[in-house]
Each structure stands twice: as structure tokens, then as C-alpha cells.
Amino acid sequence: MTQYDVIVVGGGPAGLFAAGFAAQQGARVMLLEKNAHCGAKILITGKGRCNVTHSEEDPRKFVEHFGRNGRALLTALYAFGVKDVVAFFEEKGVPLRIERGGRIFPEQGEAKDVQKAVIAFARDAGVEMCTSCEVKNLPIEDGLVKEVETTAGIFAADNIVVATGGLSYPETGCTGDGYAWAKSCGHRLVKPEPALVPVKLRDPWTAEVSHFNLKNVKITLCVDGKKIDDRFGEAFFTRSGIGGPIILDMSSRIRDALKQGTVKLLLDLKPAVATDLFDKRLQRELAAHSNHEFGHSLGKLLPRDMIPVVLRLVGIDPKKKCHSVTRVERQRLLKLFKEFELDVSGCAGFRKAIITSGGVSLKDIDMRSMRSKHVKNLFFAGEIIDLDGPTGGFNLQECWSTGYLAGLNATTK
Ligand SMILES: Cc1cc2nc3c(=O)[nH]c(=O)nc-3n(C[C@H](O)[C@H](O)[C@H](O)COP(=O)(O)OP(=O)(O)OC[C@H]3O[C@@H](n4cnc5c(N)ncnc54)[C@H](O)[C@@H]3O)c2cc1C
Numbered sequence: 001m002t003q004y005d006v007i008v009v010g011g012g013p014a015g016l017f018a019a020g021f022a023a024q025q026g027a028r029v030m031l032l033e034k035n036a037h038c039g040a041k042i043l044i045t046g047k048g049r050c051n052v053t054h055s056e057e058d059p060r061k062f063v064e065h066f067g068r069n070g071r072a073l074l075t076a077l078y079a080f081g082v083k084d085v086v087a088f089f090e091e092k093g094v095p096l097r098i099e100r101g102g103r104i105f106p107e108q109g110e111a112k113d114v115q116k117a118v119i120a121f122a123r124d125a126g127v128e129m130c131t132s133c134e135v136k137n138l139p140i141e142d143g144l145v146k147e148v149e150t151t152a153g154i155f156a157a158d159n160i161v162v163a164t165g166g167l168s169y170p171e172t173g174c175t176g177d178g179y180a181w182a183k184s185c186g187h188r189l190v191k192p193e194p195a196l197v198p199v200k201l202r203d204p205w206t207a208e209v210s211h212f213n214l215k216n217v218k219i220t221l222c223v224d225g226k227k228i229d230d231r232f233g234e235a236f237f238t239r240s241g242i243g244g245p246i247i248l249d250m251s252s253r254i255r256d257a258l259k260q261g262t263v264k265l266l267l268d269l270k271p272a273v274a275t276d277l278f279d280k281r282l283q284r285e286l287a288a289h290s291n292h293e294f295g296h297s298l299g300k301l302l303p304r305d306m307i308p309v310v311l312r313l314v315g316i317d318p319k320k321k322c323h324s325v326t327r328v329e330r331q332r333l334l335k336l337f338k339e340f341e342l343d344v345s346g347c348a349g350f351r352k353a354i355i356t357s358g359g360v361s362l363k364d365i366d367m368r369s370m371r372s373k374h375v376k377n378l379f380f381a382g383e384i385i386d387l388d389g390p391t392g393g394f395n396l397q398e399c400w401s402t403g404y405l406a407g408l409n410a411t412t413k
Contacts, residue, residue, distance in 0.1 A: 011038030014382025015163035017403030023125035050111035055102035076401035166356025194353030198243030218271035224261035370406035
């Protein structure tokens with residue numbers, strides 16, 4: 001049996017980085033991946049464009065986006081931060097550019113160029129890869145993991161990096177296998193939960209308007225009538241509810257809110273205009289179409305496909321002449337533009353979660369080296385760790401940084 005210096009379990013962004021940087025140090029590295037190809041999840045990131053990282057270069061500010069646990073990421077970010085990621089991909093022929101909200105994407109290419117570049121990096125660094133190889137167990141012997149049991153036989157190494165991801169989008173190979181191994185050798189697990197998920201609504205009409213983006217809208221989260229959070233940006237209706245960046249980023253709060261009471265979202269389609277001013281705009285619009293049917297008067301105010309739904313919801317006869325629309329009816333219309341009430345029934349599960357929150361507890365990992373505090377030759381990297389950030393490239397940066405640090409430290413005895 002070949003003895004490796006390092007075995008990396010999981011060929012996602014964290015595992016590929018860990019393996020590549022360990023091999024660059026001269027270590028003999030084997031990467032074990034259960035899919036036929038590495039980096040399956042990279043392909044679906046950023047709607048196929050891969051939001052590689054975020055433009056916030058200051059590690060102290062970057063970690064604030066990860067909430068309470070964020071500070072644990074500092075060493076990894078100082079070791080391999082945003083600038084290093086940008087330089088890395090530039091050097092590999094995938095130049096990046098900053099887009100709206102500080103999101104960094106490949107300048108021209110797509111997610112598959114990112115996947116190819118990272119796989120090529122690991123291969124060129126000398127990593128041996130065994131794909132279609134599912135790791136079944138990491139048995140502990142004398143307090144160490146000396147061998148890795150897989151569907152392709154047993155592999156032995158001095159150090160092991162576990163980068164098996166979380167539980168989201170299980171069809172990409174993420175079935176939470178690493179959690180069980182971590183638990184069996186004494187690591188605490190913070191309950192994994194689906195995070196950055198779309199939200200389910202009771203409103204039955206969302207499927208009719210699920211094909212266009214709601215840009216520059218504001219959404220306010222209310223529990224039992226009390227406003228507790230709001231976000232401004234982009235969202236879209238789905239077949240069974242609502243998704244998009246502002247919903248995903250609010251989804252953990254929505255999940256908590258659902259445990260407390262009745263949850264509504266208030267959609268403001270025109271947040272840049274105060275309610276009284278928008279009312280005046282509506283009056284002008286109705287006056288301009290005075291002798292036309294109300295049903296034909298909304299063209300300048302709404303995307304065309306949304307008009308039939310709004311006409312139904314507002315309860316004004318579309319054939320009614322605009323001059324006969326009453327004040328009470330206009331107020332109902334105003335409410336649909338400025339406080340469109342959406343009735344939340346739940347949050348989507350792991351199948352539609354962008355990431356998994358929770359995971360291997362930070363209390364049991366030395367985050368300066370990514371080494372387990374219980375098993376001296378075991379390291380963790382990526383989403384398996386109890387760290388989760390918002391949308392915007394934060395989560396992949398976490399993978400690049402922790403993968404780098406784990407790979408480097410796994411080459412030390
Ligand atoms: C739809 C979608 C869009 C996203 N878009 C973005 C984005 O634009 N920007 C961003 O920052 N983040 C994005 N994310 C999140 C990001 O993709 C993850 O944070 C990241 O992929 C996690 O990387 P990882 O290496 O930790 O795990 P993964 O990418 O999940 O890789 C883990 C690997 O381990 C393998 N594995 C698991 N168990 C075993 C086993 N027993 N044996 C062998 N191999 C195993 C899996 O097959 C998998 O290949 C998105 C996620 C989704 C689902």
C-alpha cells in the first residue's frame with residue numbers, strides 16, 4: 001500500500017486548494033473524490049458564473065459578514081485573502097472583475113473555467129486524484145487516522161484533510177459524510193441547517209410571475225405584525241415562493257421568525273419613492289388615462305407580465321374607467337406597490353440551500369492551522385466547518401482560505 005504524506009477527502013474548492021498547496025510544498029498528496037469529476041458544485045455557483053470571492057479586502061471587515069464565528073477565519077484570511085484569490089485566478093488565465101455589490105466574477109468566463117483552473121492547479125502541483133472513490137470510514141488507531149477506507153480500497157497517509165462540504169444540493173455529492181467521522185472522534189457538531197434558502201409562500205400566483213427579476217426592491221420581514229428586518233436589492237418569485245439574494249440573506253432570520261409567530265414579508269416595489277409621493281404618481285397616471293380602462297393604465301408602472309396578477313390582487317374591475325377608480329381602490333393599489341404583503345409558510349430545505357450552516361464546531365478545531373484539537377493528524381477545510389456567510393462570494397473565499405491553510409499545515413508532521 002502506497003503511503004502518502006497527505007490524503008485530502010473531497011474534491012470541492014476547499015479540498016482542491018488543500019491538495020494543491022500541500023503538493024506545492026513537495027508533499028505526496030492523494031485526493032479522494034466520490035464523484036466522477038472534482039468540483040461539481042463549482043459548476044452551479046453564481047448561476048453558472050461563479051461568484052469567486054468578494055471585494056472586501058480587509059480581513060477584519062470581511063469576517064464581520066460571518067457573524068459571531070467570523071473572527072475564527074482571520075488567520076486563514078491573512079494567509080490567503082481576497083487579493084491572493086484574485087492573483088491566483090489571474091495567473092491561471094481566469095481574470096476576475098468586480099460587479100455590483102462587490103461580487104467578484106470571472107471577467108469573461110464561466111464557472112466551468114474556475115473549476116478547470118482549480119483542477120489543473122492541483123494536477124500540475126502533482127496531486128494524484130482518485131475519483132469515483134467514496135470514502136467510507138476514517139478509523140482511529142492510537143489517537144490518529146492512519147488509513148482511509150474507501151470503495152476503491154484502503155489508502156494510508158501521515159495527515160488527512162477532510163473537506164467533504166455540508167448537506168446542501170446533495171446531488172453534487174454533499175451528503176454530510178464528514179460530520180459522522182468528525183463526531184466519532186470527539187468533535188462537537190453544531191446542528192447543520194439549510195442556509196441561504198428560498199422561502200415558501202402561501203400566495204398561489206407566484207408561479208405566474210416567476211420568470212423575471214425584481215430589481216431594486218425592498219423587503220421587510222414582519223413577525224406578528226412587528227417589523228424585524230429589511231433588505232434592499234434583488235429578488236424573484238419562484239414556482240412556490242420567493243428567492244434571490246435579499247431573500248437568501250434573510251432566510252436564517254425568516255426560519256427563526258417562523259418559530260415565533262405569523263411571518264409576513266412586505267414587498268416595496270418602489271423603495272426610492274416615498275409613499276405619499278408615489279400616491280401622487282398614481283393619481284397622475286390615472287388622470288393621464290382618465291377615459292381608458294383601468295386595466296390598461298399600469299404599463300408605465302409595472303413589468304407587463306406582472307400586470308394581470310396585480311389586477312387580480314387589487315380587486316379593481318380592469319374594465320372600469322380610470323376616472324371612476326375610487327380613493328379606497330387607489331389606496332389598495334398603493335399598498336400593492338409599497339407594502340405588497342406576502343404570506344410565508346416555510347423555508348426550503350437542503351435540496352435548495354446554497355450552503356449549510358452549523359457543522360464541525362470551531363471549539364474543536366485550531367483555526368490557526370485547521371488542525372483538529374482531538375486527532376493530531378486530522379485537518380478540516382471548507383463548508384464542513386461551522387462557518388457560513390451571506391451571498392456575495394464570501395463562502396467560496398472561506399473555502400479557498402481554509403483549504404490553503406489546511407493544505408500548508410497538513411505537510412507538517
Ligand atoms: C446553487 C449554489 C450556488 C452557489 N453559488 C456560490 C457563489 O456564487 N459564491 C460563493 O461564494 N458560494 C456559492 N455557493 C456555495 C459554495 O458552492 C460552497 O460554499 C462550496 O462549494 C463549499 O466547498 P467545499 O469544498 O467545502 O465543499 P463542496 O464543494 O461541497 O465539495 C465537497 C466534495 O466532497 C465530496 N465528498 C463528500 N463526501 C465524500 C466521501 N464520502 N468520499 C469522497 N468524496 C466525498 C463531494 O462529492 C464534493 O465534491 C453556492 C452553492 C450552491 C449550492
